[in-house]
Amino acid sequence: MYLGRVTGRLVATVRYEGLESVKLQLLEPVNEAGRSTGEQLVAACALDVGPGDLVHFIDGREAALALPDETFVPVDVAITGYAEQAHVEGATLPQEAPR
Amino acid sequence: MMLADVIGTVVSPSEQVPALEGRVLLVVRPLTPGGDPVSAKPRVAIDTIGAGVGDRVLVIDEGNSGRQILGAPDAPVKTLVVGFVDNVEVGGRLVYDHAEAL
Amino acid sequence: MLIGEVVGSVVSTRKDEQLESFKLLVVQVRDHANKPKEQYVVAVDAVGAGPGDVVLYASGSSARQTTITKDKPCDAVVMAIVDSWDVDGENVYEKWS
Numbered sequence: 001m002y003l004g005r006v007t008g009r010l011v012a013t014v015r016y017e018g019l020e021s022v023k024l025q026l027l028e029p030v031n032e033a034g035r036s037t038g039e040q041l042v043a044a045c046a047l048d049v050g051p052g053d054l055v056h057f058i059d060g061r062e063a064a065l066a067l068p069d070e071t072f073v074p075v076d077v078a079i080t081g082y083a084e085q086a087h088v089e090g091a092t093l094p095q096e097a098p099r
Numbered sequence: 100m101m102l103a104d105v106i107g108t109v110v111s112p113s114e115q116v117p118a119l120e121g122r123v124l125l126v127v128r129p130l131t132p133g134g135d136p137v138s139a140k141p142r143v144a145i146d147t148i149g150a151g152v153g154d155r156v157l158v159i160d161e162g163n164s165g166r167q168i169l170g171a172p173d174a175p176v177k178t179l180v181v182g183f184v185d186n187v188e189v190g191g192r193l194v195y196d197h198a199e200a201l
Numbered sequence: 202m203l204i205g206e207v208v209g210s211v212v213s214t215r216k217d218e219q220l221e222s223f224k225l226l227v228v229q230v231r232d233h234a235n236k237p238k239e240q241y242v243v244a245v246d247a248v249g250a251g252p253g254d255v256v257l258y259a260s261g262s263s264a265r266q267t268t269i270t271k272d273k274p275c276d277a278v279v280m281a282i283v284d285s286w287d288v289d290g291e292n293v294y295e296k297w298s
Contacts, residue, residue, distance in 0.1 A: 001143035010286035040233040042202040056143045061262040062162040066175035074280040076263035081111040088107030
């Protein structure tokens with residue numbers, strides 16, 4: 001799993017069957033300081049998180065297992081939780097994206 | 100498996116994903132055998148041994164192994180802290196010794 | 202998943218027999234500002250996408266988690282057609298504009 005920040009929402013009405021109930025959100029992985037690593041992903045999400053939130057996420061085949069109903073679905077990134085607080089190297093990562 | 104240093108913790112409302120309920124999440128930084136940081140983003144790992152910030156640990160990053168260890172066949176888990184590192188030897192030379200690192 | 206535009210398709214008559222019946226799409230990756238990247242992937246279509254569509258694709262073993270790609274040699278699958286997205290509250294892409 002990794003830390004990331006939700007940056008936006010994505011709408012897609014045509015999707016593979018079984019994915020109807022999940023949200024799709026834009027996600028940027030972050031480094032030790034909470035800054036974006038430059039990667040940009042789209043994650044499936046069944047949790048109550050949204051743009052601006054610091055989250056942890058999982059990649060690979062396991063991502064589909066983070067979804068509530070159908071887990072045999074083609075999903076390779078999924079949000080596993082809201083990071084209410086992340087302390088790294090003695091500092092608390094900012095909830096807001098550092099500028 | 101990989102070597103890593105525990106560099107932080109994550110607090111998360113636990114009820115969101117049942118498999119993570121009650122689990123401690125650690126932020127770990129992957130390392131070379133000699134202890135240099137690998138230029139990869141930090142990972143969030145589930146603690147299974149009671150590790151904390153400052154510990155050098157063994158981390159598994161593969162789902163099947165992770166689910167076996169937790170005994171949770173359908174859990175969305177992949178990255179787990181599974182052991183403390185006492186020492187590391189490369190090419191007959193001791194490159195990390197926990198006793199000395201203290 | 203990554204965002205990409207379907208820029209073409211691949212026809213391959215001589216291929217592994219397990220790949221027969223796949224529709225293969227050439228997808229060019231876009232960043233979140235909708236800028237095309239010099240990164241391409243050939244992906245199996247699972248949703249009926251075609252040239253010009255902006256899509257999402259999943260990679261790796263996740264790509265085999267569809268009824269058509271299950272247990273097949275496939276490492277990328279188009280699993281959604283994108284209508285729109287926003288970043289920091291601002292609309293970046295809108296299919297119907």
